[in-house]
Amino acid sequence: MLRVIGKRLLLLVPTMIGLSILLFAWVRALPGGPAVALLGEKATPEAIERVNELYGFDRPWYEQYFIWAGRLLQGDFGTSIQTSRPVVDEFMRRFPATLELSFLALIIAVGIGVPLGYFAARRYGKVSDHASVILSLVGITIPVFFLAFILKFIFAVKLGWLPSDGRQSPRIDATHPTGFYVWDGIITGEFDAAWNAIVHLILPAVALATIPLAIIVRITRASVLEVQNADFVRTGKGKGVAPRTLRTRFIMRNALLPVVTTIGLQAGLLISGAVLTETVFAFPGIGSFLATAIFQRDFPVLQGFIIFIALAYALINLIVDVSYTLIDPRVRVQ
Structure with missing residues (x-):
């Protein structure tokens, strides 16, 4: 290993x-x-x-x-032309915001996508299966920025249920030792600040999670369909293996490899693809700052931020490859 x-x-x-x-x-x-x-x-x-x-x-x-x-x-990524601050400092100020947003979006995409894809495969050919396929197609085709504007207009402007921009309300006087607002509120005991940060994350996270959610549903459905019709599953049924064991150890475990690959790729894309979402919701992460850097032709920021994102993407894929050995012992043997 x-x-x-x-x-x-x-x-x-x-x-x-x-x-x-x-x-x-x-x-x-x-x-x-x-x-x-x-x-x-x-x-x-x-x-x-x-x-x-x-x-x-x-x-x-x-x-x-x-x-x-x-x-x-030498670890010197240059100085931002916009702010005259080191690029590393600018990245460290904004990366926690993007990481929080991407993490919540990934939780939504995986937490809904995997069970929904599995349920659709188990109900193959029925109304629920067709509905999941149609909804996943809609989720893939809707542009992120358009969905972000719709969510913002309905839930922030019209209904007033959720905030429309920022990471935290200005009235919240909170301390931020790590830059991760939710975690900072928990470790400092400022639970009102942590909840306020979560509320500010909901709309951008839902908008950002839509496309990964749709892709995960489709991949999970296809993978489960392929595995549940395999010979070893039919053999297990014939030998009287318990249905729960059949679902967890035979079907789901063998169907997870392509799903985990997809989740890893989507995690990398979430970190690098939050530009439009952060811009719509005025979310102060690396995406919105990167968009400003493009318009301002801030070469050091563009070069430094993209190198950082590429490294993060490569490390995420390495973690996904290592996780294969935990899911499928055959990979460990090879």
């Missing part, structure tokens, strides 16, 4: 090098530039030249890349 993990971590090195090259080229290919975004369209050529010289954007592209890559290896 340790050898497999070591190999995967070694493969991560050329992957990140290739990503850094592509990322550097993509950022430099964006129309405009940091100087124009910072100074405005009416900025003089002399002022633009001074800003480019200040940040080193007037140097050859290969020289810029090697300077950036060298600093990256």
Whole structure:
């Protein structure tokens, strides 16, 4: 197992090098530039030249890349052009918000998607099965930003049941030692602050969870359908295996591998795909800050944040691969 993990971590090195090259080229290919975004369209050529010289954007592209890559290896991700703060500090300020949002969205997607997909497979061909297929198709096709606006209009504006933006109400005077507002409220005993943070998470988490939920339902349904018609399941039935054992140890355990793979991929996408959701709900996470960085041509933030997200995505997939050995002993033997 340790050898497999070591190999995967070694493969991560050329992957990140290739990503850094592509990322550097993509950022430099964006129309405009940091100087124009910072100074405005009416900025003089002399002022633009001074800003480019200040940040080193007037140097050859290969020289810029090697300077950036060298600093990256030393843990220096640069300084944000927007805020003049280190990119690492900006990321650490906003990552807890995105992680809380993604975690709740994943709980919703898995907690509803897996049981619903299993139930649909067990009721194959019936009304409930057809309804789950139709609802999953609707969930996949509805754009996240459109659903976010609908949820915000109905539950925040019209009904007033839930807050429409932010992580916490301004009236809440809470301490945040870790930056995870829900956890901070629990460990400090400020349970009203923790509940208020949860309430603020509900609408964006539901909007963000819709597409992963629909995908998990479809994958779970297809996987369970395939396994429950397998020969070893029919053999178990013929030998009189208890229905509960048949469902848990024979069907569900063997159907989990593709489901776990899907959950891992969706977890990575939730972290990287919260841009629209955070923007609609004015949620101060890495997604909304990344969107602002694109418009402001904040190269250090774009490069640093995307590298961070790619590392998180790769580590999540590594955890998923390791979890295979816990689900299926055959993977452990291989």
